[in-house]
Amino acid sequence: MHLTPAGFPSAIPGIGDEIDNAMQHAPQPKRQSILLSNDVGNKNTKIFLKQLPVPLHLCTIEPLCLLYILCNFVKTDLMRIDILTVLPDLLESPLNHSIVKRAKEKGLVEINIINLRDFTNDKYKSVDDYAFGGGAGMVMMIEPVYKAITKLKSERDYDEIIYTSPDGERFNQKMANQLSLKNNILILAGHYKGIDQRIRDHLITREISIGDYVLSGGELPAAIITDAIIRLIPGAISDEQSALSDSFQDDLLAPPVYTRPSDFNGWQVPPVLLSGHAAEIDKWRHEQAEERTERLRPDLLNGKKIL
Numbered sequence: 001m002h003l004t005p006a007g008f009p010s011a012i013p014g015i016g017d018e019i020d021n022a023m024q025h026a027p028q029p030k031r032q033s034i035l036l037s038n039d040v041g042n043k044n045t046k047i048f049l050k051q052l053p054v055p056l057h058l059c060t061i062e063p064l065c066l067l068y069i070l071c072n073f074v075k076t077d078l079m080r081i082d083i084l085t086v087l088p089d090l091l092e093s094p095l096n097h098s099i100v101k102r103a104k105e106k107g108l109v110e111i112n113i114i115n116l117r118d119f120t121n122d123k124y125k126s127v128d129d130y131a132f133g134g135g136a137g138m139v140m141m142i143e144p145v146y147k148a149i150t151k152l153k154s155e156r157d158y159d160e161i162i163y164t165s166p167d168g169e170r171f172n173q174k175m176a177n178q179l180s181l182k183n184n185i186l187i188l189a190g191h192y193k194g195i196d197q198r199i200r201d202h203l204i205t206r207e208i209s210i211g212d213y214v215l216s217g218g219e220l221p222a223a224i225i226t227d228a229i230i231r232l233i234p235g236a237i238s239d240e241q242s243a244l245s246d247s248f249q250d251d252l253l254a255p256p257v258y259t260r261p262s263d264f265n266g267w268q269v270p271p272v273l274l275s276g277h278a279a280e281i282d283k284w285r286h287e288q289a290e291e292r293t294e295r296l297r298p299d300l301l302n303g304k305k306i307l
């Protein structure tokens with residue numbers, strides 16, 4: 001069973017969304033985390049409940065206990081992300097470094113890059129053809145994509161078959177949270193003018209855009225979506241709180257961060273961060289997050305005036 005970013009078993013209907021909403025709406029300074037370490041099988045699975053409102057309401061305690069007990073007895077499934085592409089090399093580097101690499105090494109996720117040309121019939125391994133009706137640009141052919149997706153679907157059930165496309169839903173953190181709850185995801189990276197529409201109509205379950213601009217292919221969007229998902233898997237980041245306190249998790253931008261030295265050429269770190277006073281630091285960070293959000297991304301506040 002796969003665990004949600006909050007460490008809950010996602011297979012329990014509604015859990016992921018409920019938890020996600022609860023966390024999205026809990027005000028930042030009124031949150032605390034409970035970190036529960038738990039050995040499941042050979043994996044040291046960290047089960048953590050993120051950003052709970054404090055004081056804990058009694059109504060949250062019972063389901064949480066139940067979930068904790070469940071988590072103790074279920075083995076976490078490996079998340080699997082398959083990416084279908086005509087340019088596998090383009091995905092090698094982005095998915096073989098940093099947090100994504102470590103998540104793979106820790107056995108939290110398996111990423112398979114599948115070459116669409118392996119599903120062609122002709123000696124040139126063609127995957128594109130002229131567009132019906134004429135016009136500039138080639139179109140990704142239906143047959144290789146159909147063959148590849150049909151074969152992959154025969155091997156496992158996909159929670160989502162995603163096509164990356166400029167006209168898809170705009171990718172955001174909430175979507176990354178939702179996708180990180182899934183067990184099996186297939187991402188089809190488009191090329192040329194795009195894929196034959198019939199693939200989109202009959203085989204794709206979700207279409208995602210990474211922004212209002214056009215790239216040459218879907219490999220970078222696929223890598224971006226994959227990275228955003230993987231960093232949310234419990235254990236992918238050594239300090240779980242780090243992913244949870246990032247921008248957008250709670251409709252706020254992250255506060256500024258500093259490290260040593262505290263004085264660089266007279267550029268000072270805000271004194272509160274050196275005070276050692278945890279409550280004051282939390283308060284300052286929250287105020288900074290609110291101020292930055294109001295100034296830089298007021299759209300995230302949905303018209304709420306917070307300052």
Ligand code: SAM
Nearest residue numbers: 164165166190193194209210214215217218221
């Ligand atoms: N003709 C398409 C259009 O105008 O919408 C653009 C095709 S683009 C040159 C080739 C492929 O790159 C697309 O099929 C898609 O898979 C990918 N792509 C390009 N921009 C993207 C974006 N902003 N988000 C997601 N995928 C994108």
